[in-house]
Amino acid sequence: MSLSNAESLSAAYAAGFWEAAERGVLAIQHCETCGEDQLYPRRRCVTCGAADLTYRPVSGLGSLYSFSTVLANAPSDFIDEMPYTLAIVELDEGPRLLTRIDSDDPAALRCDMPVQCVFRERDGATLPYFVPAAGTDGGPA
Amino acid sequence: MSRNAAVVGIGEVPVGKFPDRQLLDIAITVAEQALEDGGVDRKEVDTLLMAPCFADPWFNTDLGFARLVDELGMRATVRLNAQVNAGGSTGAALLKVAVGLVESGQSETVLCLHAEKFTNLSGQEGFDFFAKAGIERDFEAPFGMAYNAIPGLTAERYMYETGTPIEQLAEVSVACREWASLHPNAMFRKPMTVEDVLASKVIASPLHALMLNMLGDGGSAFVVTTEDRARSLTETPVYVWGEGDVVSTYSFAQHDDITRMNWSVAGDRAFQQAGVTPEDIDVLEIYIAYPIFHLIIMEELGFCARGEAGALVAAGETRPGGSLPTSTNGDAMSYGHIGAGVGVATLVETCRQLMDKAGERQVPGASIALKTAAGGAYSNANVAILGREPR
Numbered sequence: 045m046s047l048s049n050a051e052s053l054s055a056a057y058a059a060g061f062w063e064a065a066e067r068g069v070l071a072i073q074h075c076e077t078c079g080e081d082q083l084y085p086r087r088r089c090v091t092c093g094a095a096d097l098t099y100r101p102v103s104g105l106g107s108l109y110s111f112s113t114v115l116a117n118a119p120s121d122f123i124d125e126m127p128y129t130l131a132i133v134e135l136d137e138g139p140r141l142l143t144r145i146d147s148d149d150p151a152a153l154r155c156d157m158p159v160q161c162v163f164r165e166r167d168g169a170t171l172p173y174f175v176p177a178a179g180t181d182g183g184p185a
Numbered sequence: 186m187s188r189n190a191a192v193v194g195i196g197e198v199p200v201g202k203f204p205d206r207q208l209l210d211i212a213i214t215v216a217e218q219a220l221e222d223g224g225v226d227r228k229e230v231d232t233l234l235m236a237p238c239f240a241d242p243w244f245n246t247d248l249g250f251a252r253l254v255d256e257l258g259m260r261a262t263v264r265l266n267a268q269v270n271a272g273g274s275t276g277a278a279l280l281k282v283a284v285g286l287v288e289s290g291q292s293e294t295v296l297c298l299h300a301e302k303f304t305n306l307s308g309q310e311g312f313d314f315f316a317k318a319g320i321e322r323d324f325e326a327p328f329g330m331a332y333n334a335i336p337g338l339t340a341e342r343y344m345y346e347t348g349t350p351i352e353q354l355a356e357v358s359v360a361c362r363e364w365a366s367l368h369p370n371a372m373f374r375k376p377m378t379v380e381d382v383l384a385s386k387v388i389a390s391p392l393h394a395l396m397l398n399m400l401g402d403g404g405s406a407f408v409v410t411t412e413d414r415a416r417s418l419t420e421t422p423v424y425v426w427g428e429g430d431v432v433s434t435y436s437f438a439q440h441d442d443i444t445r446m447n448w449s450v451a452g453d454r455a456f457q458q459a460g461v462t463p464e465d466i467d468v469l470e471i472y473i474a475y476p477i478f479h480l481i482i483m484e485e486l487g488f489c490a491r492g493e494a495g496a497l498v499a500a501g502e503t504r505p506g507g508s509l510p511t512s513t514n515g516d517a518m519s520y521g522h523i524g525a526g527v528g529v530a531t532l533v534e535t536c537r538q539l540m541d542k543a544g545e546r547q548v549p550g551a552s553i554a555l556k557t558a559a560g561g562a563y564s565n566a567n568v569a570i571l572g573r574e575p576r
Contacts, residue, residue, distance in 0.1 A: 050322070050323040050327065051323060052323035052324070053323075058323070083324075084321060084323075084324035084325070084436070085324065090434075090439075109342065109443075110338040110339070110341045110342035110345075110443065111338065111341055112334045112337030112338045112340075112341055112389045112390050112391075112392075113337075113387075113389070113390040114329065114331055114333075114334060114337075114388075114389050115386070115387050115388060115389070115390065116386060116387075116388045116394075117308075117312045117331060117333060117388050117389075118312065118316075118329060118331055119312055119313050119316035119326070119329060119330075119331060120309060120312075120313050121329075122329035122331075125329060128329055130328060130329065130330060130331075130334045130337075130338065131338075132338055132438045132443070140438060140439065141324070141438070142321075142324070142325045142328065142330060142436065142438040143328055144328045144329065154345075155341065155342055155345040156345075166327065167327070169327065171327060171328070173328075
C-alpha cells in the first residue's frame with residue numbers, strides 16, 4: 045500500500061488537509077452545518093451528512109489514546125520498518141486519528157501521555173506522525 | 186402474511202490447509218450436508234444466498250452468477266440467487282435476510298452457504314489483504330496499519346483502563362483451544378497452556394501470536410424454512426428470539442471508546458426483543474477472532490462487570506463444564522479464520538448446540554444461546570439470541 049497510489053492527494057475534498065500538511069500544520073475538518081469536527085478527511089460530515097466542510101488548523105498537541113508496536117506480519121511495504129509503533133492520538137481539539145508514534149524510548153510510551161505532531165515525508169506525501177511531547181520521556185528536549 | 190421461520194439443517198467441512206480441496210467441492214458438500222441434516226429435498230429450495238469468498242475473485246463472481254444453482258441441480262426451482270456480503274457479519278446478515286424472506290412469505294426454503302480457500306494466498310498476501318480490509322487506504326494504511334494492530338491497540342487501552350493482566354487474555358485463547366480440541370472440524374486442536382501462549386512471539390504488542398488467528402480453508406451452510414414445514418421435517422428446529430445490531434464507524438480508531446464499541450447497545454436490543462437476560466443464556470457463542478474482544482463482549486453484554494471478565498475466564502467458567510460455556514467451536518483463534526464464514530460457522534455451531542448435535546462438546550440441556558458477530562473493522566456489532574422453542 046504505497047501512498048503514491050493514494051487518490052486523496054489529488055482530490056478536492058482532501059486538498060485543505062494536504063496543503064496544510066505541506067506547511068507543517070495539522071488541519072481538521074469542521075462542519076459548517078452541524079458544527080462537529082472530524083478527522084480523517086471525508087467528503088461528507090460523518091455526523092450529519094452535510095458537504096459544507098471547511099479546514100481549520102489545530103495545535104498538533106494531543107494525548108496518546110493507545111498504541112501497538114508491530115514486530116511481525118507487517119504489510120509488504122512496511123516490512124523493512126519493523127518494529128514500528130502505531131497509535132491512536134486524541135487531539136487537544138477533540139478528533140482522534142490513527143497515526144504512527146516515533147520515540148527514542150518505546151518502552152516509556154504510556155496511554156494518555158502528551159504527544160505532539162511532527163510531519164514526515166513518505167512516497168510524495170507529508171504525513172502527520174506523532175512523538176512524545178517536548179519535556180516528556182522519549183520526547184524532544 | 187405473518188409466520189415464523191426456523192433453522193432446520195446445518196453443514197460444515199473441516200477447517201485447515203487443504204490445497205487439493207476445490208471451492209465448488211466445499212460449497213456442494215456443505216449445501217448437501219445442510220439439506221440432508223434438515224431432511225430437505227433440494228427441489229424445495231427456492232432461495233439460495235451465499236457469503237462472499239475473499240481469496241478467489243472468480244469463484245466469488247460465480248456465486249453471484251448462479252453457478253451453484255446449476256452445480257446443485259436446482260435449475261428453475263430457485264427463484265432468487267444472491268450474495269450477501271457484510272464482512273465478518275455475513276452470518277448474521279444471512280440469517281436476518283433468510284428469516285425475513287421466509288417470515289414475509291417471499292421464500293419458502295432458503296439455503297445459505299459459505300466456502301473459502303485462503304491457501305490460495307501466501308501468508309504475506311494474507312497480511313496485505315487484511316492491511317486494506319476495513320482500513321482507510323489514504324489516511325490509515327500509509328502508516329503501516331495492520332489488522333492485528335486493531336486488537337493490539339484495543340488491548341493496550343483496555344489493560345490500561347481495567348488493570349487486566351496479559352495472562353487473562355491468554356486464558357481466553359486456552360479456553361477456546363480446549364473447546365476446539367473437542368471439535369473435529371477445528372483447525373487447531375492440540376491443547377495448550379497460558380505459558381504456551383505467552384511464550385509465542387509478540388506480533389502486535391501487547392499481543393502474542395497465539396492470541397491472533399490463522400487463515401484457513403473451510404465452509405458451512407444452513408437451511409431456513411417456515412415453522413410449519415420445520416415441524417414436519419425435524420424434531421430440532423432452531424428459532425430466532427431476538428436480534429440487536431449496530432453499524433457504526435468504518436475506521437475502528439474512530440469509535441468513541443474502542444474498549445466498549447457498541448456491544449451494550451446491540452446486546453440490550455437483543456435481550457429486550459428476546460425477553461431474556463444474561464442469566465438465561467445456556468451457551469455463549471462469541472465470534473470475534475481475538476481474546477481481548479471476548480472480555481469486552483462479556484462485560485458489555487452484562488455477563489459480568491467491567492474489568493471482571495478476565496478473572497471469570499481464568500477461573501475456567503467459559504471452558505467445557507464451566508458456568509458460561511463460550512465459543513464452543515474455539516473461535517477463529519482455534520477454529521481457524523475462514524474470512525466471511527467464521528460468523529456462518531458460529532451460527533452453525535449455535536444451532537448445533539441447540540439441536541443437541543455437538544457431540545463431545547455438547548452443553549447439556551442447552552436451550553437458549555446467544556451468538557455474536559462483528560463485521561468490517563469492528564464497524565458492526567451483531568448479537569442474536571436463539572432458542573429450541575418458538576418465541
